[in-house]
Amino acid sequence: MLLRDTVIKVDLDDIAYNMDLIRKMAGSAAVMPVIKANGYGHGAVPIAATLMKHGASYLAVATLTEALELREAWPDYPLFILGHTPDRLLPLAAENRIVSTIFSIEQGRILSDLACKTGRSVKAHLKVDTGFHRLGATDLRQMAAVCRLPGLDVEGIFSHLALAGSEENEKQYRQFCAVIQGLEKEGITFRYHHLADSISAVDDPKYRMDMIRPGALVFGLRGFHKGFLPVRQALTFETRISQIHRIRKGEGVGYDYLWTAPADTRIGTLPFGYADGYPRSMRGKGYVTIRGVKCPVVGVICMDQCMVDLAGVPEAREGDRAVIYGNGRNNTMSIAEAAELAGTNKNEIVSRLAARPPRVYIAGGSAHSIPSSVSAFRT
Template structure:
């Protein structure tokens, strides 16, 4: 019998209790239903385990980016409503309907494709209309959406469940564009009122909207990174008490003393000024840990911060303990998370790498085993 593939010391630990607590905190803050966004493997936390836990917590709706993510949830037994947020192609529509996935309709042409597929299947499609209020990504412009909305209301094969847009600058609590986007969105929704039709679910607020703009909460909110306990931007106000749900851990696999002047790692970009103690950690950019942390980031070993030195390799990187630092092979190494009284956050790592927390989380790939605690 082969050994199970569970021996790798590097691992992601997801705290399901923290995740549930964050969902409760957000719901209590906004007072409207929550659509939990699970794009990109639930922001690196694991699509199916996170969806199962949130479904057990009574989440109102889930949101994913692609058809394939929605199908994966359905095949895993997830029954809560799932909206596919991304742009769609005509060839995908039948599968969306067959798997009971709610569809983002972002143009009149796509509406017609959804209608045709639904009629052919003999089954109504559940749709949300996407209005572009200032993102210029997908969606019908708010200033020209009247025919689009009228066609959706008149459709015999589409059940209009929602209408939504996306905020471009809500991570900034001082954003002026957000108020303009909200005004444009209300103008679009007015076409439904003028037609005398029931108003579908209006949803606009992302994580930044949840934190900063109560007027955008409307009938449902769509938190993504905030649900996982990470702020969407360094400028964001922590108006909701959320806790990080993910830790990234490893262990030291090698220890050596490096003589003064001997360069460490590829490119010989760093060498100690005096003899120092170096440990090697079995994780690298092949796992999604940023190469940009070369000679920049820190880790925690025995509750103390120590710097990454030399270039981060595909599968390994080195840490400088200093001339007097102590560590042994198999000592725990914390890359994201808490050890003793010290902590390294996703936001810290993003700052060191010159990127955003979204990228740090979503690039952590399936090569890293995931463990789930709590719940």
């Protein structure tokens, strides 16, 4: 039973459709969906089964805590941490058969020592800094030394494009290939070579190599510079009108009365706010859609509530559905439009969605609220 009117709906059929498109695009390359930040706000654990069923070779996250949540739900599926795992926690990742990113000889030695003690090899992927200057190794000899450590299976090598333009992308790609070739001369090879995120995977086939890391693309959020893939936005954010107030011209609404009515109107109070992940900067810019009509957000957006002007929809009633984020059709605000209005990108809009609004998952036309157990989503 849903305990709030403010809910986030995720269409698993859309995610399946998107994954099928991605797999077809990837060809022979493996697909490692990135479901960090609670699956970009969609819910990492509930969507995992759909991704597995539709061709995910790995599931990637950013942190050990995110990986452990998935490991509890999925004891055997390949999991990869894209970000930094502190040295003291590398053994915990390895013990849970979670593949870590490494970029130093010290990290490699920790995992190698563990492998030698347990008699079981430990997998890792080597991160190369090709100019992003976020994480990554730069010394070829040190990389070779890491790869030769006993018991350490460095099955992958990867980097990340800064997406600073075609010329810079090409420069990073060439540098990455030079590192791979340098290691191959030392007799070191890898099962996986990966560089491409959602944007670069769509824009340039050569960056796909033999593994891609789609993130936003999985959820139907497009941000391509050149290419196009007709993915579908899987998420809808909606609520219902709590109360309707009749106010007169000149009366204020919300904190500090920063909005005053230009004419007699009706104001609808909606039970969502910035604590649910809605940008506070949407004041004076945002709107919700009620009965197919855009209703502007007025006044300061509160932590738990906000108000909208119902002047354009006089038939609106308490309890009516209000779409906060939709797919852009029927006068609803898409994630892309929300990002533009808030002055950010689509990934931030969805990843900032809080855990507080319950998630409802739609598959085959049936809706399921998030269960206390993930068994309902296992295949």
